[in-house]
Amino acid sequence: MPGERPFLPYGRHFIEDDDIEAVTDVLRGEFLTTGPVVDAFENKLAEVTGARHVVSCSSGTAALHLTASALDLGPGDWAIVPAMTFLATANAARYVGADVIFADVDAETGLMTSETFEAARATAMGSVKAVYPVHINGQTANMAAIRQVAGDMPIVEDACHALGGVHKAANGEWVPVGSCAYSEMSIFSFHPVKTVAMGEGGAVTTNDDHLAERLRRHRNIGMNRNPETIENAGQAFDTSGEINPWYYEMPELGLNYRASAVHCALGLNQLGKLERFVGIRNRLVERYAEALAPLAAVVRMLPKSADCEAAWHLCVVLIDFDAAGTDRAQVMKALAARNIGTQVHYLPVNRQPYYQRLYGETTLPGADAYYEKILSLPLQVSMTDEDVEYVAAMLGEVLGGGG
Numbered sequence: 001m002p003g004e005r006p007f008l009p010y011g012r013h014f015i016e017d018d019d020i021e022a023v024t025d026v027l028r029g030e031f032l033t034t035g036p037v038v039d040a041f042e043n044k045l046a047e048v049t050g051a052r053h054v055v056s057c058s059s060g061t062a063a064l065h066l067t068a069s070a071l072d073l074g075p076g077d078w079a080i081v082p083a084m085t086f087l088a089t090a091n092a093a094r095y096v097g098a099d100v101i102f103a104d105v106d107a108e109t110g111l112m113t114s115e116t117f118e119a120a121r122a123t124a125m126g127s128v129k130a131v132y133p134v135h136i137n138g139q140t141a142n143m144a145a146i147r148q149v150a151g152d153m154p155i156v157e158d159a160c161h162a163l164g165g166v167h168k169a170a171n172g173e174w175v176p177v178g179s180c181a182y183s184e185m186s187i188f189s190f191h192p193v194k195t196v197a198m199g200e201g202g203a204v205t206t207n208d209d210h211l212a213e214r215l216r217r218h219r220n221i222g223m224n225r226n227p228e229t230i231e232n233a234g235q236a237f238d239t240s241g242e243i244n245p246w247y248y249e250m251p252e253l254g255l256n257y258r259a260s261a262v263h264c265a266l267g268l269n270q271l272g273k274l275e276r277f278v279g280i281r282n283r284l285v286e287r288y289a290e291a292l293a294p295l296a297a298v299v300r301m302l303p304k305s306a307d308c309e310a311a312w313h314l315c316v317v318l319i320d321f322d323a324a325g326t327d328r329a330q331v332m333k334a335l336a337a338r339n340i341g342t343q344v345h346y347l348p349v350n351r352q353p354y355y356q357r358l359y360g361e362t363t364l365p366g367a368d369a370y371y372e373k374i375l376s377l378p379l380q381v382s383m384t385d386e387d388v389e390y391v392a393a394m395l396g397e398v399l400g401g402g403g
C-alpha cells in the first residue's frame with residue numbers, strides 16, 4: 001500500500017558483501033590508484049567485450065572526451081550525435097571545440113538508424129569527422145548498416161546503456177557490445193544506475209593500437225614514457241641507450257582522467273556478475289511485459305530491435321498520455337506518491353538551451369515523437385516480480401485503469 005513500501009528508484013546499484021570486501025582489500029593494499037587492480041579491471045572488460053584494448057577512466061563523460069581528443073576533433077569539424085541521448089555524448093565534441101549535428105532517431109525505439117544518420121550528414125555545412133551512435137536503453141543501433149553509410153568516417157559507440165548485450169554482424173553472427181566490430185571505439189559508464197557500478201567510472205574500448213596509446217596519454221596529463229615514441233632522445237636516454245629512470249615527456253596536452261584502484265576494485269568484482277545482472281534485468285523486463293499487457297490500450301513496451309539481444313539498462317514504456325486523459329508530470333507525481341520513482345530518458349539534446357543558442361531551434365520529428373510518450377519504470381537487480389506487479393498495478397491505477 002502507498003506509504004508502506006520503501007521508495008523504489010528508477011535505477012540503483014546492487015552491492016553485495018564481496019563487493020565491499022574487494023574495495024576494502026584495495027584500501028589495505030599498496031595501490032590506491034594506477035596499479036594491478038586497474039590493470040585487472042581493464043583485462044576483465046577486454047575479456048567481456050572482446051576488444052583488444054581497454055582504457056579505463058574516471059567517468060563515461062571523460063571516456064567520451066578522450067575519444068574526441070584521440071580522433072583530433074577540433075574547431076571546424078562536425079560530429080553527428082543522435083538527439084536522443086544523455087548530454088555528455090554531444091558535449092564530447094564541444095569540449096574539443098568541434099560542432100554537433102543532431103541526428104533524428106526512430107520514433108519507437110529511440111535509436112539512430114543508418115537513414116537518420118545519412119539525413120543528418122546531408123545537412124552538414126563542413127567536414128563531418130565522426131559519428132557517435134548511442135545504444136539507448138540497452139538495445140544497439142544497427143552498426144553494420146551505420147558502418148556502411150559512414151565509409152571511412154570514425155565511429156564511436158556510446159555503449160553506456162548496453163554493457164553485456166550482443167549485436168548482429170553482417171554475416172549474421174552475434175558480437176559483444178564494446179567489441180568495436182564496426183567502430184573505432186566504444187565507451188562505457190559505470191555510474192551507479194548502470195548495470196555495473198564503480199561509483200564513478202568509465203572506459204573506452206578499441207582495437208586500434210594508435211588510438212589506444214593516445215587515449216592512455218590523454219588520460220594521463222599527456223605524459224609519455226614509451227621509449228619507441230619519445231621525441232627528445234637527447235634528454236630521454238642515458239649513455240647505455242636506456243630511458244632515464246625519472247624521464248617522461250609531454251608531447252601534447254592531457255587531463256587527469258585516471259580511474260582509481262578503489263573504483264576499479266568495485267568495477268572488477270561487479271563485472272564478474274555481469275551475466276547474472278543482465279539476466280535478472282532482462283527477466284524483469286519480460287515480467288513487466290506480462291504485467292502491463294492489460295494496459296495495452298495506453299501503455300506499450302519498447303519494440304524489440306532485431307539487430308541485437310538487449311541488455312536492458314532501462315525499462316522504458318511508451319504511454320499515450322492523451323488517450324489516458326492525463327499528462328506525464330501528473331503520472332510521475334502520482335507514482336512518486338506511491339513510492340515509485342520514474343524518469344524520462346531523455347529530453348532531446350537539441351532542445352537544450354545551450355544547443356539552441358548555438359544552432360537555433362531544430363525540429364527532429366522522430367526524437368520529439370519518442371520523447372512525448374516515454375517513461376522509465378524502475379529497473380534494478382534487487383527488484384522482485386512482486387515489485388514489478390506493484391508498479392504495473394499502480395501505473396494502471398494512475399492511468400485510470402487502462403484508458
Ligand SMILES: Cc1ncc(COP(=O)(O)O)c(C=O)c1O
Pocket residue numbers: 059060061062085086088089134158160161188189190191201202
Ligand atoms: C548514454 C550515456 N552517455 C554518457 C553518459 C555519461 O556517463 P557518466 O555519468 O559516467 O559521465 C551516460 C551516463 O549517464 C549515459 O547514459
